[in-house]
Amino acid sequence: MSNLPPLPTTLRPRRRWLRVVAALLIFVGGMVCGGGLTVIVAVHNIRYAVRHPETVPPKIARYLKRQLDLTPDQATQVEALIAQTQRHLQAIRRRNQPQVAMELANLRQQVGSILTVDQRDKWDEIFDQAIDRWLPPPPPDEPPATQPS
Numbered sequence: 641m642s643n644l645p646p647l648p649t650t651l652r653p654r655r656r657w658l659r660v661v662a663a664l665l666i667f668v669g670g671m672v673c674g675g676g677l678t679v680i681v682a683v684h685n686i687r688y689a690v691r692h693p694e695t696v697p698p699k700i701a702r703y704l705k706r707q708l709d710l711t712p713d714q715a716t717q718v719e720a721l722i723a724q725t726q727r728h729l730q731a732i733r734r735r736n737q738p739q740v741a742m743e744l745a746n747l748r749q750q751v752g753s754i755l756t757v758d759q760r761d762k763w764d765e766i767f768d769q770a771i772d773r774w775l776p777p778p779p780p781d782e783p784p785a786t787q788p789s
Contacts, residue, residue, distance in 0.1 A: 687773075690776040691776050693726060693776075696722070696726060697719050697722040697723040697726060700718075700719075700722050701715050701718050701722060702715075704718055705718075733778070737778045744775075748764070748767050751763055751767075
């Protein structure tokens with residue numbers, strides 16, 4: 641026979657726990673990435689809809705047409721109602737915009753008054769970025785007409 645060493649009678653214990661931990665890490669990493677991407681996409685879509693309100697009625701009407709199995713006539717009527725309500729909400733917003741702007745200006749001034757010059761410069765920058773990022777511009781006096789889909 642050959643001069644090979646004998647095989648060990650006991651095998652190395654399997655490290656099943658290592659596989660379970662690795663699988664859990666991969667799963668949790670996927671959840672975190674997926675959740676983060678979902679938030680990014682949702683925020684982007686919300687910002688776009690707020691800054692381009694004319695795109696909202698047709699999108700809502702298409703969604704409702706699919707979900708409720710609307711006839712073309714119903715879809716047209718629903719889109720018209722959504723557009724009309726949107727115009728009413730924009731009119732309300734235009735009436736209240738000066739008061740909102742005044743409150744925001746007061747906040748900016750009051751916070752700025754308790755800061756040092758360097759802090760105030762940074763505060764003004766942060767404030768301006770937040771306003772630009774999260775508050776849509778005031779609605780136009782006459783919103784653009786939307787076409788039914």
